[in-house]
Amino acid sequence: MSQLWNTFIFSPMLNFLLALYAVIGRNFGLSIIVFTVLVRLVTLPIQTQQMQSARKSQELQPQLQELQRKYRNDREKLAEEQMKLYREAGVSPLGCLVPTLIQFPIWIGLYQSIIHALPDTPMALLNLGRYVYEQFPLLSSLASVGNLSSLIPLNNRFLWLNLARPDPYYVLPILTVATMWVQQKMMATPSTDPQAQAMSQSMELMMPMMFGFITLQVASGLGLYFVATNVFGIVMQYFVSGWGTLSEVFPQLGGSRGQAKGKKNAPKR
Amino acid sequence: MKGLSLRITLLLMLLIVAGLLSSCATAPASQSWSGGSVADGILYVGSQVGRVFALDAANGAEVWQYPPAADRAGIGGLWGTPALAGATLYVGSDNGQLYALDVNTGSQRWTVSTDGGIVGDAVVAEGKVFFGSRDHKVYALDAENGRKVWEFETGNWVWGRPAVADGKIYVGSFDGTMYCLNADDGARAWAFTVGGAIAGGPAVSNGKVFFGSLDGKVYAVDAASASKVWEFEGERWFWGTPVVFDGIVYVGSLDETLYALDAESGGVRWSFSAGGIVRAAVTIAEGQLYVGTEKGTIYALDPASGQQLWQAAPGKGILTTPAVADGTVYVSTFGDALYALDAASGVQRWTVTPSKR
Numbered sequence: 001m002s003q004l005w006n007t008f009i010f011s012p013m014l015n016f017l018l019a020l021y022a023v024i025g026r027n028f029g030l031s032i033i034v035f036t037v038l039v040r041l042v043t044l045p046i047q048t049q050q051m052q053s054a055r056k057s058q059e060l061q062p063q064l065q066e067l068q069r070k071y072r073n074d075r076e077k078l079a080e081e082q083m084k085l086y087r088e089a090g091v092s093p094l095g096c097l098v099p100t101l102i103q104f105p106i107w108i109g110l111y112q113s114i115i116h117a118l119p120d121t122p123m124a125l126l127n128l129g130r131y132v133y134e135q136f137p138l139l140s141s142l143a144s145v146g147n148l149s150s151l152i153p154l155n156n157r158f159l160w161l162n163l164a165r166p167d168p169y170y171v172l173p174i175l176t177v178a179t180m181w182v183q184q185k186m187m188a189t190p191s192t193d194p195q196a197q198a199m200s201q202s203m204e205l206m207m208p209m210m211f212g213f214i215t216l217q218v219a220s221g222l223g224l225y226f227v228a229t230n231v232f233g234i235v236m237q238y239f240v241s242g243w244g245t246l247s248e249v250f251p252q253l254g255g256s257r258g259q260a261k262g263k264k265n266a267p268k269r
Numbered sequence: 270m271k272g273l274s275l276r277i278t279l280l281l282m283l284l285i286v287a288g289l290l291s292s293c294a295t296a297p298a299s300q301s302w303s304g305g306s307v308a309d310g311i312l313y314v315g316s317q318v319g320r321v322f323a324l325d326a327a328n329g330a331e332v333w334q335y336p337p338a339a340d341r342a343g344i345g346g347l348w349g350t351p352a353l354a355g356a357t358l359y360v361g362s363d364n365g366q367l368y369a370l371d372v373n374t375g376s377q378r379w380t381v382s383t384d385g386g387i388v389g390d391a392v393v394a395e396g397k398v399f400f401g402s403r404d405h406k407v408y409a410l411d412a413e414n415g416r417k418v419w420e421f422e423t424g425n426w427v428w429g430r431p432a433v434a435d436g437k438i439y440v441g442s443f444d445g446t447m448y449c450l451n452a453d454d455g456a457r458a459w460a461f462t463v464g465g466a467i468a469g470g471p472a473v474s475n476g477k478v479f480f481g482s483l484d485g486k487v488y489a490v491d492a493a494s495a496s497k498v499w500e501f502e503g504e505r506w507f508w509g510t511p512v513v514f515d516g517i518v519y520v521g522s523l524d525e526t527l528y529a530l531d532a533e534s535g536g537v538r539w540s541f542s543a544g545g546i547v548r549a550a551v552t553i554a555e556g557q558l559y560v561g562t563e564k565g566t567i568y569a570l571d572p573a574s575g576q577q578l579w580q581a582a583p584g585k586g587i588l589t590t591p592a593v594a595d596g597t598v599y600v601s602t603f604g605d606a607l608y609a610l611d612a613a614s615g616v617q618r619w620t621v622t623p624s625k626r
Contacts, residue, residue, distance in 0.1 A: 122348055122388055123300045129506050129523045149483045150465045153443050
């Protein structure tokens with residue numbers, strides 16, 4: 001299983017990242033950002049499907065709440081009516097779960113590639129040596145580089161960062177928390193149920209804090225990936241559903257395209 | 270509430286992924302390897318727990334350990350093979366310090382700090398101890414008291430064991446350059462740059478410097494003029510220090526092959542498919558060549574023909590150079606286990622894991 005993973009996911013991603021490093025002028029920070037954007041562009045159809053599914057679910061919230069009120073003493077009937085509503089609206093309740101599951105291997109492969117590309121111990125170098133391709137298509141013509149091995153060790157400096165070490169000034173952990181929180185807020189489903197709202201708000205804080213904590217401890221190359229992928233997610237989310245509940249926190253953001261679009265497409269009750 | 274329960278599920282999944290990611294992002298600090306040196310019936314070896322052990326070479330019984338057992342903290346990852354000179358043992362640590370220990374008692378004589386981890390072996394010659402560091406520098410210290418005689422800065426990490434010959438130091442760097450320095454003052458005599466990082470050390474023989482590179486090549490360079498004599502291209506990285514014996518250069522590769530190259534021409538005399546990565550240098554002693562692989566197999570070969578004499582698979586991961594003395598081959602495997610094998614047959618005599626006693 002691990003051999004299949006390494007052959008088809010991890011190794012190709014690692015070598016592509018190294019090739020990108022060669023083409024982009026041996027700037028590994030920039031390579032991580034470009035690689036993140038490229039990977040997210042490749043998975044764009046899946047992500048769009050996920051966001052649209054989440055938006056449709058959001059639009060059904062008033063009807064779902066109405067059903068909950070109506071059948072609060074009959075759970076079986078409630079489940080049946082909910083499924084019926086989902087079916088009629090063309091929404092799968094697992095619609096946003098499946099695309100996320102599909103993206104997990106890609107995220108993990110990306111993380112592994114960043115970690116392995118910056119070895120700082122002999123063991124890490126040996127591990128890298130197992131997976132580096134001796135030949136990479138078009139590399140010599142694009143970057144005047146004989147092979148990927150000649151790039152090692154990579155230049156790990158980017159701005160103030162040593163990409164193999166945690167950020168000493170805590171800028172990346174703060175950016176990770178901020179960008180992830182913004183993304184969470186934009187994705188959040190408004191709810192009239194105070195209990196649901198409280199849970200939702202605590203989750204919106206918990207996840208960014210958790211990733212911020214991870215960024216504090218791991219190589220800043222990973223932190224850079226977190227920030228890059230969050231910023232990409234924010235831009236995408238804006239085009240799919242606008243500022244979402246972020247405009248409740250920052251009213252100056254005003255009515256967004258997503259909200260207007262959401263209202264226009266809202267099902268009639 | 271349906272959307273919320275889905276989000277809780279997603280959050281739980283993300284927590285699991287985050288846990289996996291943070292665990293694979295931070296490799297355990299104890300993952301290191303260290304080879305052994307034998308002298309006067311004592312085997313000296315480093316361990317993953319940051320301790321140096323002196324063991325009775327006859328049965329593996331502990332003679333001493335440094336730091337002493339009462340001191341629970343180790344001295345950081347030990348990657349190199351301890352260097353022995355007179356009554357002093359020199360060993361570098363990943364914590365950036367070089368330790369000089371009394372070979373009889375294991376007590377510390379002196380220690381010197383560098384600004385980066387020490388990965389390679391130290392070498393002692395002409396009253397000085399020479400070694401490289403991850404702070405990009407090569408150091409020469411007075412072997413008696415550790416006083417710095419000189420330092421030389423390269424463009425990247427120095428992991429390989431320096432070679433000393435005719436008043437010169439030869440040392441490779443991850444900046445892809447082999448440096449020749451004056452042993453007395455560290456002044457650069459010449460530099461020879463190749464197409465990849467140089468992770469291992471060089472061998473000097475008959476006026477030539479032999480070394481491998483991560484560009485997949487072995488080079489022979491004239492020690493006086495720094496001109497290239499020949500180069501040999503393998504399939505993957507060359508990391509281990511070459512060994513020269515009877516006009517043949519023996520060097521292993523990450524392509525799982527041990528190459529025997531003609532020292533004059535670079536032509537292949539023979540090659541041996543080892544079935545696993547050959548990271549470390551080979552040992553030639555008592556007319557036999559010993560080579561270990563990352564898969565955990567050790568082979569005894571005829572150095573002239575490459576014919577296999579015996580093989581043994583004592584443990585997982587042999588990433589260090591075997592030590593040979595008095596008809597016994599000492600192999601250090603990944604995970605700190607030591608094996609003593611009969612040099613003639615490969616039969617195991619004893620095994621011990623000093624860090625787990």
